Amino acid sequence: MAVGIAVTSHGGHYNGRITLFVVLSCMMAGMGGVIFGYDIGISGGVTSMDSFLKKFFPEVYKRMKEDTKISNYCKFDSQLLTSFTSSLYIAGLVASFVASWITKKFGRKPTILAGGAAFLIGSALGGAAFNVYMVILGRILLGVGVGFANQAVPLYLSEMAPPRYRGAINNGFQFSIGVGALSANLINFGTEKIKGGWGWRVSLALAAVPASILTLGALFLPETPNSLIQRSKDYGKAELMLQRVRGTNDVQAELDDLVKASSLAKTINDPFKKILQRKYRPQLVMAIAIPFFQQVTGINVIAFYAPVLFRAIGLGVSASLLSAVVTGVVGMVSTFISMLIVDKLGRRVLFLVGGIQMLVSQIMVGGILAAELGDHGGVSKVYAFLVLLLICVYVAGFGWSWGPLGWLVPSEIFPLEIRSAGQSITVAVSFIFTFIVAQTFLSMLCHFKSGIFFFFGGWVVLMTAFVYYLLPETKSIPIEQMDRVWKEHWFWKRIVVEEPSNPKMETA
Secondary structure: OOOOOEEEOOOOOOEEEOOHHHHHHHHHHOHHHHHHHHHHHHHHHHOOOHHHHHHHOHHHHHHHHHOOOOOHHHOOOOHHHHHHHHHHHHHHHHHHHHHHHHHHHHOHHHHHHHHHHHHHHHHHHHHHOOOHHHHHHHHHHHHHHHHHHHHHHHHHHHHHOOHHHHHHHHHHHHHHHHHHHHHHHHHHHHHOOOOOOOHHHHHHHOOHHHHHHHHHHHOOOOOOHHHHHHHOOOHHHHHHHHHHHHOOOOOHHHHHHHHHHHHHHOOOOOHHHHOOOHHHHHHHHHHHHHHHHHHOOOHHHHHHHHHHHHHHOOOOHHHHHHHHHHHHHHHHHHHHHHHHHHHHHOHHHHHHHHHHHHHHHHHHHHHHHHHHOOOOOOOOHHHHHHHHHHHHHHHHHHHOOHHHHHHHHHHHHOOHHHHHHHHHHHHHHHHHHHHHHHHHHHHHHHHHOOHHHHHHHHHHHHHHHHHHHHOOOOOOOOHHHOHHHHHOOOOHHHOOOOOOOOHHHHOO
16 A cells, blocks of 8 residues: 655645555546547447448448549548447537536546446447447447546546646546557457458447446545545545555645635535636636647547548558557557656646647648649558658657646646536537537548648647646646646736635635
């Protein structure tokens, strides 16, 4: 239990260490990221398999195989096909608001448990599907599972982690997403070769493996000290858990901050109304802007449709799936690098460097496709390889910036009294724009053609400027003392002024 590295927070002088107990708990909770990543990776792969398209989307299959006049960019443009991909995100959107209430009322652990169970049922439906409606119903249940997991897991990781290492531990969520996506890509690459055309069933059904691990593991997860204090007056139980989590008996300073934050949180009846107050304006802006920007980086173009995209530029099915595996490896490795350096370099540096890297690679991919890929035929192997290389550069930029930090920063900036509501807004915005991108991308690809990369590149310019001017550094600052970063920021300090009538309300 007490195995770990001793740390003292720069910001709040909390004592503690990274204990084996925390590491194991966070690894188990991180399976919530694996199920999300697996789903992202698996959907793009199965929708590029001929047997899957022939069974559920015959018009797309016919267009791809027989229509020689249709543009490369338009072969996969089908509203039914995009409904398969994006139905998950509408379900996740609705589920995230239900999960917010469960997270606050019953704790982080039951929310994670419910998410794993829903995902397990959805994976069984998908693997056994015999018509398109059954496939989409399975996707909806997967969406419920992902909505619950995305609501609870980032909060769980941020609350369990010592402040100094919160970035590394929370970035484990994005790393888990990368592990799930890579696993899905490898499985797709293998199942596509199964003779008989039922490989897609294996791909969809194997989602049950991480879902089972999460569901069973959640039964043994400890609740976070923050949640124990928020939901009960038995501070002794929370103190014992905090001592176990930190690996030291000297936790009084951190316990006092948690109790103080909880006392304020218990005076709030409607956190969604509370978060609209002026003093929470920076948190509300970040809860909306960060997940919005994360989706319009264009990463889901790669994540959902990488095999489809690689087929559009002339690669075969097997080569397309292998290319998706390569980008999955790059994403996972770059996220692991982010875990190692985020608490040393800080959040802002990674956001800015990653943004520049993504912009340059998007412009170059767009330029190559504009020059070399017409409406018919493909590109040469040299250019196809170059596009793959540049997409890897892009994925790496996302992997150590907007990928993990898009989950980390929102999960660490909310005071306890609005934390569940704030995280729910973050997840909901993420699902809304993931849905919009997923639902419109194939149509946009058909109309914008290579210009799609310049479209997303423009958003990257905007989000990089947003971070530079409006996002303060949050590394090493205790989660219950985070309000001070806004009071010291050149812009936000004009907004979050103390309210003389009730100064205690500013304490967090």
